[in-house]
Amino acid sequence: MKHVGLTGGIASGKSAVAAQLTKLGAVVIDADVIARQVVEPGTEALERIRDTFGPGIFADDGTLDRAALGALVFADQGERAKLNAIVHPLVRAEVDRQREAAIANGVQVVVEDIPLLVESDQLDRFETIMVVQAPHDERIRRMIEDRGWDRADAVARMAAQATDEQRAAVADILILNDGSIEDLNAKVTEIYESQLA
Template sequence: MRVGLTGGIASGKSTVSRILTELGAVVVDADQLAREVVAGGTPGLAAVVEAFGPDVLTPAGELDRPALGAIVFADPDKRRTLEAIVHPLVRARGAALEAAAGPDAIVVHDIPLLAETGQAGTFDAVIVVDAPEETQVARMVRDRGWTESDARARIGAQATREQRLAVATHVIENTGTLEDLRRRVAEVFEELVSGG
């Protein structure tokens, strides 16, 4: 079974992903793959440098993520340019990992921008990890040291909560304790295993 997993920034999606792995799912992490496909020496990094110039490289020749982030999060057209380079590479790598998982596996594709990229229809189920915007902002300020305006800008660059919920077949609300979250993830996993 192919499952899409998404959620807004600081919704707790990474924690849900880890719990699903513990429960036996094969998790394909799009963020991790996005780092791999633009690692030093890759064709993906060469394409990013061609599009954005050498200022997005560190002195060691690696991608300078903060420098690139400052460019793409301030300009939607530049963000789309970056996505047009990275997303096809990530999808191809994810497909290869899925093929290696075997026919009976629950394969969860952890895709932060699932709603934005219109991929929901390609999955048998879509799990959305949901948290109110104020909760997301508070977590980014507390856990990441961001300013409130930076946090709200990052949220504004993503799909709205309503857009994510519209593609969900399963919603995991993450506003309680870690144990509450574990319980709900286990419920959803059992539904997936039983074909629901």
């Protein structure tokens, strides 16, 4: 079984790479999806977040206002550390459960999609680190045009993550996403067939 850590900066195209890996037969475990699940209404994590950050980051229906929480934690490293201390252990436990289930089912390639892989000190858990990168200005454009963020928010999100240089330094496989989706899928397919499968 090949155990791959997949990461990339925000708006780099990491999700597109994960989707192509899934099509090729890998089991992709998405840490972001799990992070949303562990803070759904009624969870212990959501109550701890309310106790830690107050009611101002909740919508009227009691759900987490992700934009308000994001604005808070991406502007303050200390606040981000508090959130991570609540969420990360729960995410890791569920990731471990899903990985063990995939292995038990005979899956040959398990990919953990972790946006903050470099920042969260997990590199030694993986046999292979795959990093997706895209040009800085293109990432900003995607966040503004595709996600509707303002430029300041986009820049703040990028600044809160590891740099391209830091991610490239730990990459066993570096994918530059600077063309069409067809180009990206072709690169991923070639890598999967020659290095992972």
